[in-house]
Amino acid sequence: MGVTIFDIAREANVSIATVSKVINNNGRISEKTRARVLEVIEKYNYTPNHLATALTGKHSYTLGLMMPNLANPFFGEIARSVESRARELGFSVIMCSTDYKKDQEEWYFTLFQKKRVDGVIIISGIEHQDAFLSKKLKTGIPIVLIARDIPTLPLNTICIDDFMGGYMAAQHLLSLGHRRLGIILEDIPVAWDRVNGFKKALEDAGLHLDENMIIAGEASVENGAAYTNRLLDAGNAPTAIFATNDFLAIGSIRAANERNLKVPDDLSVVGFDNTILATISTPPLTTVAQPMSLMGTTAVDLLVQEIRGEASNKQRIIMLPALVIRKSTAAVSAATI
Amino acid sequence: MGVTIFDIAREANVSIATVSKVINNNGRISEKTRARVLEVIEKYNYTPNHLATALTGKHSYTLGLMMPNLANPFFGEIARSVESRARELGFSVIMCSTDYKKDQEEWYFTLFQKKRVDGVIIISGIEHQDAFLSKKLKTGIPIVLIARDIPTLPLNTICIDDFMGGYMAAQHLLSLGHRRLGIILEDIPVAWDRVNGFKKALEDAGLHLDENMIIAGEASVENGAAYTNRLLDAGNAPTAIFATNDFLAIGSIRAANERNLKVPDDLSVVGFDNTILATISTPPLTTVAQPMSLMGTTAVDLLVQEIRGEASNKQRIIMLPALVIRKSTAAVSAATI
DNA sequence: CTGAAAGCGCTAACAT
DNA sequence: ATGTTAGCGCTTTCAG
Numbered sequence: 001m002g003v004t005i006f007d008i009a010r011e012a013n014v015s016i017a018t019v020s021k022v023i024n025n026n027g028r029i030s031e032k033t034r035a036r037v038l039e040v041i042e043k044y045n046y047t048p049n050h051l052a053t054a055l056t057g058k059h060s061y062t063l064g065l066m067m068p069n070l071a072n073p074f075f076g077e078i079a080r081s082v083e084s085r086a087r088e089l090g091f092s093v094i095m096c097s098t099d100y101k102k103d104q105e106e107w108y109f110t111l112f113q114k115k116r117v118d119g120v121i122i123i124s125g126i127e128h129q130d131a132f133l134s135k136k137l138k139t140g141i142p143i144v145l146i147a148r149d150i151p152t153l154p155l156n157t158i159c160i161d162d163f164m165g166g167y168m169a170a171q172h173l174l175s176l177g178h179r180r181l182g183i184i185l186e187d188i189p190v191a192w193d194r195v196n197g198f199k200k201a202l203e204d205a206g207l208h209l210d211e212n213m214i215i216a217g218e219a220s221v222e223n224g225a226a227y228t229n230r231l232l233d234a235g236n237a238p239t240a241i242f243a244t245n246d247f248l249a250i251g252s253i254r255a256a257n258e259r260n261l262k263v264p265d266d267l268s269v270v271g272f273d274n275t276i277l278a279t280i281s282t283p284p285l286t287t288v289a290q291p292m293s294l295m296g297t298t299a300v301d302l303l304v305q306e307i308r309g310e311a312s313n314k315q316r317i318i319m320l321p322a323l324v325i326r327k328s329t330a331a332v333s334a335a336t337i
Numbered sequence: 338m339g340v341t342i343f344d345i346a347r348e349a350n351v352s353i354a355t356v357s358k359v360i361n362n363n364g365r366i367s368e369k370t371r372a373r374v375l376e377v378i379e380k381y382n383y384t385p386n387h388l389a390t391a392l393t394g395k396h397s398y399t400l401g402l403m404m405p406n407l408a409n410p411f412f413g414e415i416a417r418s419v420e421s422r423a424r425e426l427g428f429s430v431i432m433c434s435t436d437y438k439k440d441q442e443e444w445y446f447t448l449f450q451k452k453r454v455d456g457v458i459i460i461s462g463i464e465h466q467d468a469f470l471s472k473k474l475k476t477g478i479p480i481v482l483i484a485r486d487i488p489t490l491p492l493n494t495i496c497i498d499d500f501m502g503g504y505m506a507a508q509h510l511l512s513l514g515h516r517r518l519g520i521i522l523e524d525i526p527v528a529w530d531r532v533n534g535f536k537k538a539l540e541d542a543g544l545h546l547d548e549n550m551i552i553a554g555e556a557s558v559e560n561g562a563a564y565t566n567r568l569l570d571a572g573n574a575p576t577a578i579f580a581t582n583d584f585l586a587i588g589s590i591r592a593a594n595e596r597n598l599k600v601p602d603d604l605s606v607v608g609f610d611n612t613i614l615a616t617i618s619t620p621p622l623t624t625v626a627q628p629m630s631l632m633g634t635t636a637v638d639l640l641v642q643e644i645r646g647e648a649s650n651k652q653r654i655i656m657l658p659a660l661v662i663r664k665s666t667a668a669v670s671a672a673t674i
Numbered sequence: 675c676t677g678a679a680a681g682c683g684c685t686a687a688c689a690t
Numbered sequence: 691a692t693g694t695t696a697g698c699g700c701t702t703t704c705a706g
Contacts, residue, residue, distance in 0.1 A: 004683055015693045020685060027686095028691055045476075050451040051388045051397065052683035055698045060388060062431075062452075071417035073410055073613070080408035080434055087433070092448055094399075094429045097417055111429055114387040115399075139382075221617055250617045257619055276410070280558055280587045282594055282619040341699055352677040357701060364702095365675055389699035392682050 003044045012040040023048055054116065063093045063303065064112035066105065067123035070097045073275040074245075074292065075123055078146060081296030082121060089304050091118070098125070102132070109136055117141070119303040124148050142306040144299045147190070147290075149316065156302045157316045158295050162190045165288040165321035166197025166242070169270045172286070172323055173240045174205055177332040178268060181209060182231040182238035184248050186219035191244040194272060194288075198242055213238060224251015225258070232259065232267075239332045240268035246277040249285055253328065264330035274324050283327035291319055340381045349377040360385055391453065400430040400640065401449035403442065404460035407434045410612040411582075411629065412460055415483060418633030419458060426641050428455070435462070439469070446473055454478070456640040461485050479643040481636045484527070484627075486653065493639045494653045495632050499527045502625040502658035503534025503579070506607045509623070509660055510577045511542055514669040515605060518546060519568040519575035521585050523556035528581040531609060531625075535579055550575060561588015562595070569596065569604075576669045577605035583614040586622055590665065601667035611661050620664035628656055 005023075009016040014033055021027035022037045029037075040046075054060040063086050067075040079095060086093045094117065096108040105125070112120055119142035122133075133153055137143060144156040173181060183198060185191040195214065202209050212234060215227040224243060228251060231238055243249035249271030256267045263269055263283060271278055274289030298317060305311045342360075346353040351370055358364035359374045366374075377383075391397040400423050404412040416432060423430045431454065433445040442462070449457055456479035459470075471490055474480060481493040510518060520535060522528040532551065539546050549571060552564040561580060565588060568575055580586035586608030593604045600606055600620060608615055611626030635654060642648045 006683075016684075017686085017694075018692055021692085024685085030691060033692080047447065047450040049392070049453060049683050051391045051453055052698085053685075055386070055388045055392055055683080055700090056685045057698090069417065070407075070420060071410070071414045071613075073408070073413070076410070076413040077408045079432075080406065083407060083432060083434060087444075092431045092433070092452065095416075095420060095432050096424070096429070097420060107424075110384065113384040115429065116386060116388050247617075250619075253619060276408075276614075277617055280584070280614055281617070282587075282590060343699075353700075354677055354679095354702080355675090358676085361701085367675060370676080386699050389682090390701075392684090392699080393701045394682090 003046050005046075005048070008037065008040050008044060008046050011044070012037045059118050059307065060116045061091050062115060062117045063091045063300070064108070064115075064117040064120040065093050065095045065123070066098060066108055066112075066120065066125075067096070068098055068100050068125070070095060073277060074273050074290075077275065077292045078123055078296040081293040082300055085297040085300040089300065091300075091304070100125075105132065113139060113141065118307045119143065121146060121299050121303060122148070142303055144303045144306075146295055146299050154314050155316075156299075156306065156311075156314050158299050158302070158319065159190075159317075160290050160295075160319045160321050162193035162321075163197035163200070165272060165290075166194035166199075166244075167201045168197075168321060168323045169194075169242045169272070169288050170198040170201030172325070172329065173242065173268060173270060174201065174207075176240070176268065176329060178238075178240040179207065179332070180236060180238045180240075182213040182228075182241045183209075183215070183244070184224060184227040184231070184241060184252065185214070185216045185244035186248065187216040191216070194242075194244050210236075219245050219247050221247055221251040221254065224248035225255035226251070228252040228255035229259075232256075232261075238267075240270070240329070242270045242272075244272050246271040246273045246275045246281075246285060246287060249287065249328070250277055250281055253281060253283075253285070264328050265333060268329040268332070270329060278324070278326065281328070286326045286329040287324055289322045289324045291322075295319060340383050342383075342385070345374065345377050345381060345383050348381070349374045396455050396644065397453045398428050399452060399454045400428050400637070401445070401452075401454040401457040402430050402432045402460070403435060403445055403449075403457065403462075404433070405435055405437050405462070407432060410614060411610050414612065414629045415460055415633040418630040419637055422634040422637040426637065428637075428641070437462075442469065450476060450478065455644045456480065458483060458636050458640060459485070479640055481640045481643075483632055483636050491651050493636075493643065493648075493651050495636050495639070495656065496527075496654075497627050497632075497656045497658050499530035499658075500534035500537070502609060502627075503531035503536075503581075504538045505534075505658060505660045506531075506579045506609070506625050507535040507538030509662070509666065510579065510605060510607060511538065511544075513577070513605065513666060515575075515577040516544065516669070517573060517575045517577070519550040519565075519578045520546075520552070520581070521561060521564040521568070521578060521589065522551070522553050522581035523585065524553040528553070531581045547573075556582050556584050558584050558588040558591065561585035562592035563588070565589040565592035566596075569593075569598075575604075577607070577666070579607045579609075581609050583608040583610045583612045583618075583622060583624060586624065586665070587614055587618055590618060590620075590622070601665050602670055605666040605669070607666060615661070615663065618665070623663045623666040624661055626659045626661045628659075632656060 271287035278285035608624035
C-alpha cells in the first residue's frame with residue numbers, strides 16, 4: 001500500500017495541511033483547490049490511514065464488544081444491533097467471544113487497550129466480574145454492560161427487569177388455569193431473579209410453589225429435556241413449565257414430544273428471551289421477550305455519549321420485558337388436571 | 338491513558354529502543370535490564386499502543402469480516418470460528434453485516450482499507466460481486482471468500498460441493514423409498530447447484546422430477562411453509578421435500594404440522610446447512626451439513642498465510658458436505674403412497 | 675549490549 | 691486561504 005497524504009499534496013500542488021483540511025471538511029479552503037484535491041484523491045484512489053489519524057487525534061473510532069459466545073443467537077442478535085448502530089455513528093467494532101473464561105476476558109480487554117478502542121461493551125460475562133471490572137474501570141476507558149447488573153459499580157448498564165419477566169410468565173400461566181407449575185432454569189443470578197418474580201406472582205395469587213418443582217443447571221436443549229422429564233416423573237406432575245431461556249424451553253417441548261405429550265394441549269411451556277429459536281420452534285414458543293436490538297443500540301448510544309464527553313453521568317437503564325404469546329401455551333385441559 | 342514507551346524508558350533508565358526490544362523480544366538485551374524494564378512496565382501498567390506499532394510496522398493484526406447478517410445462525414457460527422482462529426494467530430477481527438446491500442459492502446470495504454486491516458474475509462455476499470471484487474482485488478489486500486465461488490477471479494475460496502450436497506439429499510430420500518419429491522429453495526446460485534445435484538441423483542435412479550415440484554423464493558420460515566403448502570396442494574403431492582436451507586426446512590415442518598401431517602411419518606423433510614436450527618427443531622432435522630467451523634478456521638489460515646507471504650498461490654478449497662440423519666425423514670409409509 | 679535518530683501518515687496550532 | 695512545523699508512540703537501522 002502506499003499513496004499517502006503527501007503524494008496527494010504534491011500532485012495537487014498544495015500542502016498536506018490543505019489536503020487534510022479538505023478531507024476533514026474543516027478550515028477554509030477555496031472551492032477551486034478543494035475540487036482539485038478531491039480530484040487527485042479520486043484519481044489515486046487514496047484512502048486516509050485511520051491508524052495515523054487515531055494516533056494523532058483523540059479517537060480511534062473503534063469499539064470493543066465482548067460476549068460469551070457470538071454463535072449463540074441471543075448474543076448474535078445483540079451483536080448485530082450493536083454493530084449496526086455503531087456503524088451509523090461512525091464506529092467499527094471488534095468482536096470477541098470469551099466462552100465464560102476469565103483469562104480470555106483478560107486477554108481481550110488488554111487487546112482492546114492496545115488497539116486503543118474508544119469504548120467497550122460487555123454482554124453478560126463471567127462470575128466474579130466485580131473485581132475484574134472495577135480494575136478495568138480504572139483504566140478510564142468507557143464501559144457499558146448489557147444484561148448484567150453490578151449494583152456496586154458506577155457503570156452504564158442496560159438490562160431488563162428479570163423479576164418482572166418471571167412475574168409475567170407466571171401471570172400468563174395462571175390466567176390459563178394452570179396451578180401445578182414447574183421451573184427449569186440456568187443457574188445464574190439473572191435467572192434466579194426470574195424465578196423469584198415467578199414465585200411472587202404465585203404468592204400474590206395465594207399459591208405456593210413446591211421447591212422440588214425447580215431445577216437448575218446449565219442451559220442447553222438436552223438439559224431442558226432432562227429436567228422436564230424429572231419434573232414430569234415426579235408425583236403431581238406440572239401442567240405447565242417456565243424455562244428461563246429459550247434453549248431450555250425447547251428442551252421441554254422436546255421431552256414432552258418424546259413422551260407423546262402434546263404441547264400445548266398436555267403441557268404448556270413458557271420460555272425467555274424471544275430469540276429466533278422461539279419463532280422456529282414447533283409449536284412456536286410463548287416466551288418473555290427481551291428487546292435485544294434495542295438493548296444493543298441503546299448500549300452504543302450510551303457508550304458514544306460517554307466517549308464524546310456528552311454524558312452527564314452514568315445510567316442504569318432497565319428495560320421492560322414483554323410476553324409474546326405464541327402456541328406453546330394453552331388453557332389447562334380437564335384431562336391433565 | 339497516557340503512559341508511553343518513553344515513560345517506561347525514562348523510569349528504567351534505558352532508551353526507548355531498549356524498551357521496544359524487550360517488548361518484542363528481539364535484539365540482545367541483558368537479563369538484568371530486561372528484568373528491570375519488565376518491572377517498570379508492570380508497575381505502570383503500560384500497554385503498548387498498537388496503532389503506533391501498526392503505523393510503523395507492516396501489519397495491523399486486524400482482519401475484516403463481512404457477511405450479510407451476523408444474526409443469522411449460519412453466519413454467526415462461521416463468524417465465531419473465524420474470530421476464534423484469528424485470536425489464536427494474534428489477530429482481532431472487525432465484523433460487519435451488509436444486509437446484501439451493495440452500498441454497505443462498499444462502505445465497509447473502504448472502512449477496512451482505512452483501518453488498514455491485513456486481510457478481509459467475505460462470507461456469501463451480493464449479486465454482481467465479480468466487478469466489485471475484481472476492483473477490490475486490485476487494492477492488493479488479501480481476500481478470502483467463504484461460501485461463494487467466483488470462478489473468474491484469482492481468489493482464495495472456501496466452499497462446499499453444493500451439487501454433491503443435493504445429490505446426497507436425494508440419495509437418502511430415495512433409499513427411504515420416496516419417489517414423489519418436492520424442492521423448495523432460496524433463489525441464489527448455490528441453491529440451484531444443490532437442486533441440480535438432487536436432480537442428478539434422480540436421473541441416476543431413472544427417475545424424473547417434475548419442474549412444478551420446484552419452488553424458489555426468499556429464504557424464511559414463512560416462505561418455507563407457504564411453498565410447502567403449494568407443493569402439498571398440487572396434484573400428486575410429494576412424500577418428501579428437500580429444502581436448500583434449514584430455515585425453509587423448518588417452514589416445511591411447520592406447514593405439515595398445521596395440516597396435521599406428521600413429520601416424518603406423513604412427510605419427510607431434508608434441510609441444508611446444519612445450523613443450530615436443525616438441532617432444536619421438532620422433530621430434529623435431517624440435513625446436509627456444511628462444516629461451518631472448519632470453513633471459518635480454514636479461511637483464516639489461508640488469509641494469514643497470504644498475509645505472511647507464505648502463500649504459494651491462491652487456492653480454492655471445496656469441502657464436502659455430509660448428511661446428518663435425524664428425525665425428520667423416514668421410510669415412505671404405505672398410507673401416503 | 676544499548677542508544678540516537680530517522681521516519682510511519684496524519685492533525686493541529688501557528689504563521690504567512 | 692494556504693503552508694510550516696511539531697508532535698502522536700513506536701520500530702528500526704546504524705553507531706557506539
